Amino acid sequence: MANPFEDGRDGGGVLDPAANPFRPGMGRIPPDFGGRDEALLRAKVVVDQLGALVAPEFVLYRGVRGVGKTALLAYVRQRAHDADLLTIHLEADRDDASLEVARETILRDAAPLLDGLDKKLGRTLAAVQVAGTGVRLRDKGPPGATFESLIADVATLAGRTARGVLLTVDEVHEAGDLMLKPLLRAAHRAAQDELPFGVLLSGLPNAAENLFVEGQTYTERLARVDLGLLDRRGTADAIDRPFARVADCHVDELVVDAVHDGSGGYPWFVQLWGEALWDLATDPDRIELPVARAAGARVQLRVHDFYEGRWRRVPTGRATLLVVALAEQGGEAGMGELLEAIEVTHQAASPARRSLLDLGLCWSPTRGRLAFSVPGFASWILRTRPDRN
Ligand SMILES: Nc1ncnc2c1ncn2[C@@H]1O[C@H](COP(=O)(O)OP(=O)(O)O)[C@@H](O)[C@H]1O
Numbered sequence: 001m002a003n004p005f006e007d008g009r010d011g012g013g014v015l016d017p018a019a020n021p022f023r024p025g026m027g028r029i030p031p032d033f034g035g036r037d038e039a040l041l042r043a044k045v046v047v048d049q050l051g052a053l054v055a056p057e058f059v060l061y062r063g064v065r066g067v068g069k070t071a072l073l074a075y076v077r078q079r080a081h082d083a084d085l086l087t088i089h090l091e092a093d094r095d096d097a098s099l100e101v102a103r104e105t106i107l108r109d110a111a112p113l114l115d116g117l118d119k120k121l122g123r124t125l126a127a128v129q130v131a132g133t134g135v136r137l138r139d140k141g142p143p144g145a146t147f148e149s150l151i152a153d154v155a156t157l158a159g160r161t162a163r164g165v166l167l168t169v170d171e172v173h174e175a176g177d178l179m180l181k182p183l184l185r186a187a188h189r190a191a192q193d194e195l196p197f198g199v200l201l202s203g204l205p206n207a208a209e210n211l212f213v214e215g216q217t218y219t220e221r222l223a224r225v226d227l228g229l230l231d232r233r234g235t236a237d238a239i240d241r242p243f244a245r246v247a248d249c250h251v252d253e254l255v256v257d258a259v260h261d262g263s264g265g266y267p268w269f270v271q272l273w274g275e276a277l278w279d280l281a282t283d284p285d286r287i288e289l290p291v292a293r294a295a296g297a298r299v300q301l302r303v304h305d306f307y308e309g310r311w312r313r314v315p316t317g318r319a320t321l322l323v324v325a326l327a328e329q330g331g332e333a334g335m336g337e338l339l340e341a342i343e344v345t346h347q348a349a350s351p352a353r354r355s356l357l358d359l360g361l362c363w364s365p366t367r368g369r370l371a372f373s374v375p376g377f378a379s380w381i382l383r384t385r386p387d388r389n
């Protein structure tokens with residue numbers, strides 16, 4: 001075998017693999033966000049307003065797994081950081097205890113706001129106590145209440161130090177009301193006081209829906225932005241732009257068609273395609289159909305591994321039966337239909353259903369319905385029938 005260190009060859013393509021800009025993988029910022037103009041614009045307005053010390057609107061990004069929620073939040077945080085805002089990031093968790101983790105994270109990340117804090121202001125804070133050179137929470141009362149006053153303190157400090165603060169919270173569906181209610185209440189009050197405190201949230205398509213249904217006041221300031229699959233234009237932008245910018249290389253329309261058809265506009269798969277096209281390029285100036293064919297074969301393997309990895313996480317027994325039945329119903333169905341198909345009572349299937357939700361393999365679009373949380377899983381199961389192996 002050739003040694004790429006010795007002969008300078010590295011892989012099959014003509015483009016430098018080390019310069020490959022595509023970023024397949026959960027949470028990785030793509031070289032270009034295709035089809036996210038509205039989502040990005042919302043975030044930019046928030047960042048600009050915080051920079052100008054104006055209280056912004058709050059935004060909730062929603063979509064299934066792999067559409068780019070985490071990447072979007074990470075990107076906006078970078079931009080906020082560049083604009084000299086203070087950023088705080090939380091990842092919501094299912095446990096009660098995690099509110100404690102959240103509080104610690106906020107306390108740590110907000111520390112720069114407390115630098116050289118004057119004593120008088122320090123005493124007005126509800127949750128934060130400045131003791132000597134350190135800071136800590138005044139009392140470890142009920143998690144929700146302390147959390148709420150902590151957010152309020154951070155917003156107050158943002159105002160007093162004239163530094164905009166952006167808080168991002170990923171996977172908010174995990175924490176549910178426990179975190180969201182106190183968070184949004186405090187943020188809403190901060191906005192009424194014109195404090196430069198911004199909140200960007202993300203979660204599954206039905207995240208926080210109950211708060212809107214309940215008509216909570218603080219939802220007035222919370223904009224919902226749904227992130228779906230990319231349309232052809234979005235796929236084209238996500239593929240063409242990195243090639244043009246990084247390698248001054250043109251991607252043929254037919255190749256974009258192939259990527260769009262092959263990926264279904266699923267952002268995660270679009271990145272896989274981009275990565276493969278780059279690695280397999282045969283002409284540094286153009287990507288043409290034969291390269292797309294080779295890339296397609298490679299992507300297919302990766303996609304198969306991706307689905308297979310998810311399949312392996314399905315618990316055996318009733319959960320497997322449920323998953324197969326769900327695949328047969330096209331990937332989304334009512335629990336009633338599923339239970340009929342597998343001939344199990346509601347009660348008996350409940351733990352299996354719960355485990356699929358907890359593992360993030362499924363989500364519940366509305367009460368009593370179940371759906372896979374990644375596109376294409378149903379057809380992969382029907383094609384490969386992994387339950388029969
Ligand atoms: N608008 C987009 N265009 C192209 N690729 C994207 C876009 N948004 C995200 N991606 C890519 O999709 C993949 C999944 O993104 P991620 O943020 O983990 O999704 P989610 O948090 O919604 O599960 C990553 O590889 C990311 O680079």
Ligand SMILES: [Mg+2]
Binds near residue numbers: 026027066071170
């Ligand atoms: Mg994510």
